[in-house]
Amino acid sequence: MSVKNIYVIGVGLIGGSIARDVKNLNPNISLFGVDSNPTHLKEALELKVIDFKATLKDVANADFVILAVPVDVSVKLLPEVLDLVSDDALVMDVGSTKSDICKVVENHAKRRNFLATHPIAGTEFSGPKAALLGLFKNKTNIICEIEKTAFKLQEKALTIFQIMGMRIRYMNPEAHDKHIAYVSHLSHISAFMLGKTVIDKENNERDIFDMAGSGFASTVRLAKSSPAMWTPIFKQNKENVIETLEEYISNLTHFKEKIQKEDFETVFKEMENTNRIKDILNGIE
Incomplete structure (x- = not known):
């Protein structure tokens, strides 16, 4: 996999579980955590969910950014993240609603760098302590508007999903x-x-x-x-x-x-x- 630096914004259940899977499958990847809650960052480091703490501006160094925050925060944060990342970086959100997130960046200059996803997996728990290895195995990941993501970045994402054992389904945001x-x-x-x-x-x-x-x-x-x-x-x-x-x-x-x-x-x-x-x-x- 050509991904070396992954930044997880929101190191809770979903973001942390993705981090655990990716690290387990490729130990050479460096995982950086960004979170507004200092306690969550501390826990994520202690639990080895992430390798390093980071700030939002650091995503300029990312190969892959996972946006795993509440959906109202995602809508505000995604345009800023796209402004910061390199032209070759992939940004993925994992929210449970897709229409608003897709609309907010439909005319963004780096729309091609964004992939709207919804991995349908989880538990009733939250925070880094809830992150589980293998949470997504045999689970469905819904991808919206994949045609708007650069093809090479689509391939990068689909490779990651495949090694995580996820099934893929394509839908439009409204459906x-x-x-x-x-x-x-x-x-x-x-x-x-x-x-x-x-x-x-x-x-x-x-x-x-x-x-x-x-x-x-x-x-x-x-x-x-x-x-x-x-x-x-x-x-x-x-x-x-x-x-x-x-x-x-x-x-x-x-x-x-x-x-x-x-x-x-x-x-x-x-x-x-x-x-x-x-x-x-x-x-x-």
Whole structure:
């Protein structure tokens, strides 16, 4: 691989996990970390997620820049990063929304140096301590507007993704944001609101958590996710998120009405029909 210096802006779960994979596959690469949180930089160094601390201006020396910060920060930071990097450098973001990030640099002089990606992997944890080796193996990486990235830089990125064991899918930014609202953003909202409902109820019924089993724990797992990361995602993808919420609320209302009417035959059939989700999701870890 022709990449020698990789700069990771945001040394948390995603940025740190990419760093761990790349370093594991090529120990000769130098990994530099840039982060607004000094504690995260210190932890990333101690955990050997990165080799060196750096500042934003240092990306002028980068062969490859990974932008792994909240999506609202990415939109502000990406043009500045492109201003700083060399003509041969690749800049990649990993955000969960793609329309705004692509629009903000559509007329940038170095648009050819940017690749919009979304590796669909993660956990409910954040920070350098959450970074995992092998997080992306057999996971899908959605790439948007690849035709706008210089061909030699496309090749560089695809080589890295390949050795990380990722599957590649190509989409336009609008389609990505619409579909991801259903399979990711709605899941997080559901977890947050289920957790809120139980916490509100727990104020009056202290025994509720004593009765919470593994089903509850797995369902609200995503409610542990960082609000600082997810609030900007919901804001950027507002229209699609609202559409998915309206459909979800409609289904919940319908389900409640069937129970109220004691139409348990329909309740059974709807749950039985939904069981086929296990076949659709077969193979997903």
